Structure formats: structure tokens, C-alpha cells
Amino acid sequence: MKRTFILLFCAALLYSAPAEARQRAPKSEKVRNVILMIGDGMGLGQTAALMIENGYEPTAFDRADATAICKTYSANNRVTDSGASATAMATGYKTANSRIGVLPDGTAVANLTELAKAKGLATGIVVTSHLADATPAGFVAHVSDRHDSGRIAEMFAEADIDVLAGGGRQFFTECENGRDLLQEMQRKGYVYAPTVEDFYAADRMPVVGLFAPKYMKPASRRGDYLARATEHALNLLAGNKKGFFAMIEGSQIDGACHGNNLGEMMAEMHDFEQAVGRAFDFADTHAGTLVLVVGDHETGGLTVISNNRDFTASESGIAYNYSTTSHSGTPVVLYAYGAGAGNFTGVMENTDIFNLIKALLIGR
Template sequence: MKIKIFPFLFLCFSVSLVSCNSAKPLSKTYTSSERETPRNIIFLIGDGMGLSQISIANFYKEEPSNFERFPIVGLIKTSSSTHLITDSAAAATAFASGIKTFHQAVGLDNDSIPVPTIIDHLEARDFSTGLVVTKIIVHATPAAFFAHVPYRYDYEQIAPWLVDSDIDFIAGGGLNYFRKASEGKDLLSEFVKKGYGIDTTSLKSTVDKRKQLILLADEDLPWKTEGRGDFLPRATDLAISSLSTNKNGFFLMVEGSLIDTAAHDGELQYMIDEQLDFDATVGRVLDYAMTDKETLVIVTADHETGSFALSMDGYDYNKIKPTLYHGQHSATMVPVFAYGPGSELFSGVYDNTEIYHKIMQLLSN
């Protein structure tokens, strides 16, 4: 089921360095003896996270936002090939494969031809790979990194692609789609045959050297404040611990999935809690990258959801009224934050497809 990796033409870009003023920036302090290109990539996606969502931490968190620690900031345009306002599937395909595609397509180009993903490329180079999400693992964003289907909601067709993917660390929800997928197959037994360690009950503090499949809910994981706890930062820590044993390097995609869901549902408090949980996860990743010095951290969003604003309450300039103006996506550009070797490449304004091409350019050096 895997697709063949075709020769890739690396693109060169002229970019400018943009400084971000913050209280505690992570200044670039690499010496000439240290790596100027990354060994590892940790790519974090806040689903539905626009600038106002990112700003939540400034007013609803006692400590400074972890986003203030980034020295490099850019902006990306998010339209798909067919729609001014993208959906998550087309946006994630842009990140995973570097191409614009049609609404609801996962891992396909405009002609419905499968395109190789960054995970395909890096597995061929013996990198370790991982996905950590808070929704079902077959949802649009994670699916774009391993599957190739025309309709993002065809979860039973997406699930077998994950078995075939050989991704080393998988954590999220969606157990129902692996107990019985297309053609009535029990896909969990297929993972067992491939040597995966499987956990469907709890997130352990350590894992063994096997590849890992951790699915802790039949569907999406619970909301942060309704039973999920600190799953996202802990699962991210666990993934890094597992994947970083590979001397060739690793690629990890982490999604704060339910920021978007809360905005769609008009659940303001849930959205605030999910955003703060994602902020905390970003902080854990930055702490690792600061110590490791060989890891590039990139944080962005597939799109903004809800046209969310930290509005003024009436005419009181000292009172904020968080407001979701509707329950759908918006066309606004979303920020990109970067830290680590090669992070300067991510400043500026560019299409979402360039995230992929910039990563591949760095890894070709």
C-alpha cells in the first residue's frame, strides 16, 4: 500500500531573518562546531489556532506564554487549490507533501494521484517517525502524513494505511477504527504481527524498544478538563524519548487537535483550555530542543477556526470578552514559530506548502 518515493528537487529560498521581541527569547547561540542543519524535526500543529487563540495565554495563564520564547516568526497563507478557505485535509496535505490539493483530499494531488509524504521520505532514510494527536488518529491532519484517500471522512479506508506506514510511535484516539476496519479486518492484530507494543488503557511513563501504538479512546480523546489531563505533553515527552534513540534522527508531528473542535462547537472555555494545553506542550518541546541543540521546532496551524477575537467587553478597555464569531474556518493567515538549527528559514510570508519544502531543503544539506 505504500507509494513509491519519487525523486525530489530541492528548492532554494531567499529569506530574511525576523526577530521577535519577547521577555525570554531563545537566542540562537550555536557555535561553528555545532550543527547548522537539524538532525530532528518536531512539527507542532494547533488545529484551528489563529493569532487570537495563541494570545489566550497572555490573559488566561499566570506564566508567560511559551510562544514568546521563539526567536523566529513567520506567516503562512492557507487557501487550498479549490477553495479560498481551506479544510484540514488539504492544509495537512500541504504540510505533509508540499502540494496544494482539493477540498477534503488526503495525500492526493489535484488529479487524485497519491503523493509521497515527508514521512515516506524520511523513513527511506532510516529516520524514526511519530504522530501524537488528541483526536482520532485517522482524522484529517494525522492522516495526511500516511494515507492517500479522496475523502477525509472515510476513516475505515484510512486506518489500513496506518498499519502499512511503519510509523514508529503513534498516540491518540480512534480505537474503534482498528478493531474492525474495512473488509472487517482486526487491524490491531496486524500491528501485533508487525511487532508493535500496543496500549489501549493508559499512557505509561516509559515504553520498550518496540514500535508503539497507543490508542486510549474509542473515538476522540476527552477534553482537557474532562478526563484527558496532561496526555498531550506527556505523550509528546514519551514520543521524543522513544524516537530520539535513533542516531539518524527523527520526525515527530504533534497536533493540538481539539482547539478546532471546541471552536466549531462554540465551546469557548474548552477552546481556552485546549489552547493552554497546547502551549504547555510547546514549552516541553522547546525545553528538549534547548538541551539537544540538534532539533528544529516548528509550530503553526492548518487554519484559523471561529474568527475568534479577544474583544473588548462593551466600552471597557480593561475587560476582555473572548468571542467566537462563527463556527467555521476563516481565511486569515496563521503564524509560524521556529527555533533551532535552520529556524531562520521560516521567517517571512509564504504559502503553507513551503513548510514542507523548507524542511526538505534543510534535510538535504
């Protein structure tokens, strides 16, 4: 009897909270804005840990209208790196690990920001790492080596992305060939924001925020940057009446999991979840907005394990167990919200994220 009551109580708790949000989400409209949010290294274990530590109170992830399982393997490895995974999501092609926006043989392939721009849509990229890092680079650059940060930064300077925010100033101002990419961008009309406060105050596009020489600080010392920068970037991008494509990354979940650092991972997951909530709120008030939240791969092989093999006990405690300091090949979960979310169900390839965004936002 008691067990039945607990089960019903849990069911009511899980059902009631997301239902209210779903009614607000304008999910039937034609898609005109797509916000792709990538949790770098975020698998189901990381999301489960966040939900458990949140006492099973609803998180932003619980608000999803639809979910899918996403296979992440690359063209040459069952365990992908961030470069190949970003390339798959940005271009629709599986490539070899370490490649950015090119096929295994080095042939460049068009990415979502280029396709969106050609259609007159605004584009934006907001990260917590540095802009020349593998995931953001996958949406802008075309190089065979993800560590070719100098060339990647040049491609950022030439791509005419409307909103750029993250770390990596040194790659724009200390170029080996003597170019000052930041100055070149300012001459083209970019507003430059050297601090996050300058970025929040920027009221026009194009804008480039470079807040650190290389990586931004970890979440425990970064404040509410990602949520605020996400909200500000989306409000700027909404100024384009044709719509926009934005890629927002919770970049440092990956690093925390490489280090098997549970405290930093929880801080990064909480930080990313706050940004996801802001994006979902934006979708609630801007018709035709689709938000996709997905990991590029899982890092750390994180599982939630019981402390006791005796399951007749009422509660024996749990532990969070990392099984590697590298990436794992476990598929990741994709969460979809808002307009067109119902297209994202079942088991898909990471390249299908590109295919569906292209079909919904850009057309054939």
C-alpha cells in the same frame, strides 16, 4: 511620565524572559530532528487569548526564535479544511478540501513521513483526536475522502510509523472487511499500549497507543496527556541516531472553536502550550532539533475586542468574539525554535513548510 514607565516596564518584561531561552536553544547546528506541532484551528486570536489569560506572563509561544505568516487557502477554496491543509504541509502540494495525501485528481503524492523513513529517520505521530482524523491522516494516507477512516487506518497499519499515539481504536479493530489491523501491527513487532500509562511505560519502538474507541476526551478531562506523550515520544524517537520527524497535534482546539466554546478552547490552548514547551525543552538538550508550531487554519473567526469605544479610559475590559462556527480564511502564525529556525520568516505558503523541512532534514 507614568505612561512611559509602564511602556518601559512592559518592554523589559517582554524582552527579558524569552532571551534566556534563546541562549539555550542550539540553533546553529545542522537539522537532524524536526518536530512539527499543529494546533488544529489555532489562529492568532487563540494564541492572543492564551497570552491575555496568562496575564502576559511568558508562554511557550513567547520563546519562539522566529515567526512567519502562513497562508492556508486550498486548491479549490479560500478557506481550507484540515485535510487539504495537512496535505499541503505534509506533501508540498495544495489540494482540494477533503483530499488526504492526493492531488485534486486523486494522484497520490509522497509525504514527509515516507520521505523521512526512506532516509532511515524515525517517525512519530501523537494526537489528541483519533489517528484516522484528517490532520494525522495527511501525514500517512492517500485517499480522496477524509472520511474514509477504514482505508486510512489500513494505511496507518502498513506505514511502519515508529511511534503512534491517539484515539481511534475502533478503526483498527472493527474493520468492515474483517481485518484486525491492530493484530497485524502486533505481529509485525509493534508494542500495543491500550492506556496512556502503558504508553509512558513503553520503552521501545515501534509502539502504537490507541487510548479511545474514537476521539480522546477534551482537555478539561484528559489530564496532562499531550505534554507527557510528546515528551515520551520524543525520547523514544531520539533513540534513532540518524534523527527523526514527528508530527504532534493539539487536535481539539478546532472542535472547541467550532462550538464557540471559550472555556474548552482555553483548556485546549493551555494543553497544547504545555506540549510546545516540552518540545522546546527537548530542542534545548538535543542538538540539531527544529520545532515548528503552526495552525492548519483558524476556526471560529476569533477576535479580541474592546468592551468600550472610549479609549481615553484606562481599562474598559475586553471580550473574545467568535464570528463563525466554521473555519476562517485568516492566515496563521508559524513559530520556529531551535536548529534552522531562522529559515522560517516572512510571508509563506503552507506548502513552504514541507519545502523547508524537506530541504533542511531530508535533502534534495
